[in-house]
Amino acid sequence: MRIIAIDPGYERLGVAIIEKGRVDGDTTASGENKFNSQKERLLFSECFKTKKSLPFVERLELVGREVSRVIDQYTPRELAIENLFFETNQKTAMRVAETRGAILYQARLSGLEIFEYTPLQIKVATTGYGKATKNQVLSMITRLISGAENVKQDDEMDAIAVGLAHFAHTRH
Amino acid sequence: MRIIAIDPGYERLGVAIIEKGRVDGDTTASGENKFNSQKERLLFSECFKTKKSLPFVERLELVGREVSRVIDQYTPRELAIENLFFETNQKTAMRVAETRGAILYQARLSGLEIFEYTPLQIKVATTGYGKATKNQVLSMITRLISGAENVKQDDEMDAIAVGLAHFAHTRH
Numbered sequence: 001m002r003i004i005a006i007d008p009g010y011e012r013l014g015v016a017i018i019e020k021g022r023v024d025g026d027t028t029a030s031g032e033n034k035f036n037s038q039k040e041r042l043l044f045s046e047c048f049k050t051k052k053s054l055p056f057v058e059r060l061e062l063v064g065r066e067v068s069r070v071i072d073q074y075t076p077r078e079l080a081i082e083n084l085f086f087e088t089n090q091k092t093a094m095r096v097a098e099t100r101g102a103i104l105y106q107a108r109l110s111g112l113e114i115f116e117y118t119p120l121q122i123k124v125a126t127t128g129y130g131k132a133t134k135n136q137v138l139s140m141i142t143r144l145i146s147g148a149e150n151v152k153q154d155d156e157m158d159a160i161a162v163g164l165a166h167f168a169h170t171r172h
Numbered sequence: 173m174r175i176i177a178i179d180p181g182y183e184r185l186g187v188a189i190i191e192k193g194r195v196d197g198d199t200t201a202s203g204e205n206k207f208n209s210q211k212e213r214l215l216f217s218e219c220f221k222t223k224k225s226l227p228f229v230e231r232l233e234l235v236g237r238e239v240s241r242v243i244d245q246y247t248p249r250e251l252a253i254e255n256l257f258f259e260t261n262q263k264t265a266m267r268v269a270e271t272r273g274a275i276l277y278q279a280r281l282s283g284l285e286i287f288e289y290t291p292l293q294i295k296v297a298t299t300g301y302g303k304a305t306k307n308q309v310l311s312m313i314t315r316l317i318s319g320a321e322n323v324k325q326d327d328e329m330d331a332i333a334v335g336l337a338h339f340a341h342t343r344h
Contacts, residue, residue, distance in 0.1 A: 061277060098269050
């Protein structure tokens with residue numbers, strides 16, 4: 001099962017492609033499966049940025065087109081995305097919500113099923129603890145998933161976290 | 173000049189196609205132009221509704237696809253849309269913002285330029301008065317535009333109002 005996981009934003013967009021389950025040919029020299037088939041692995045992640053100098057609607061378009069591009073390249077079947085987050089800045093909150101809307105719409109156009117998770121669900125799924133700090137979530141991610149050792153950007157890690165929450169909830 | 177004007181929503185979406193300028197063949201029996209070339213006229217309007225029983229993302233998709241359909245049919249060059257409106261219900265506000273995002277994104281995919289107007293700008297453009305009531309705005313609309321006499325739904329009227337605000341601001 002392959003999914004796309006997204007931490008939405010129009011300045012920085014976190015994107016991750018995560019797969020779970022055995023993949024043919026992924027064996028070590030001794031013939032064992034290189035990845036635990038119960039463990040998720042990261043196939044791709046990025047922090048996609050748009051320029052501050054661009055009008056908002058152009059940044060929105062770039063984000064939607066990037067989501068479309070990654071879906072076309074990796075053909076995931078489901079989208080996991082972080083749910084409504086209430087920013088302290090009301091205008092920013094509305095712009096992020098609009099960006100989420102463009103992402104949800106593009107995912108539907110691309111034929112994906114959509115699953116939304118709250119920050120609380122993500123914390124519980126990754127650490128087992130609803131009051132986990134951001135650092136606790138981050139340190140759990142590299143233990144839970146293979147291939148994320150070199151991910152540095154927060155937004156990519158946040159995308160991976162929502163993807164792991166999705167696998168925890170759906171038991172694929 | 174032909175535009176699409178939208179009052180965004182995922183339960184009810186107001187859509188209007190408005191044109192300004194002389195149209196060949198639109199003459200009366202006496203040979204005069206049937207419409208004042210300085211007056212906008214309504215070519216199409218609708219209140220597009222989605223079912224409450226559907227999941228939000230499906231309603232979002234239906235709204236975006238309807239916007240795409242109307243753009244394909246009427247080939248407007250610009251989108252005028254009402255700007256961020258702060259609902260008292262935070263969750264509804266976020267869902268409406270997401271719907272706006274899907275509409276903005278579809279309009280960009282369709283190659284349209286986008287113009288956003290605040291409720292204040294719409295009131296001033298239609299009535300000349302920033303504290304105009306909703307009824308004052310509505311009663312001005314039918315005087316300012318031809319073809320809107322039979323429009324009954326509030327959402328259609330709101331879409332027409334934002335379209336008129338756009339023509340007032342851009343002086344097409």
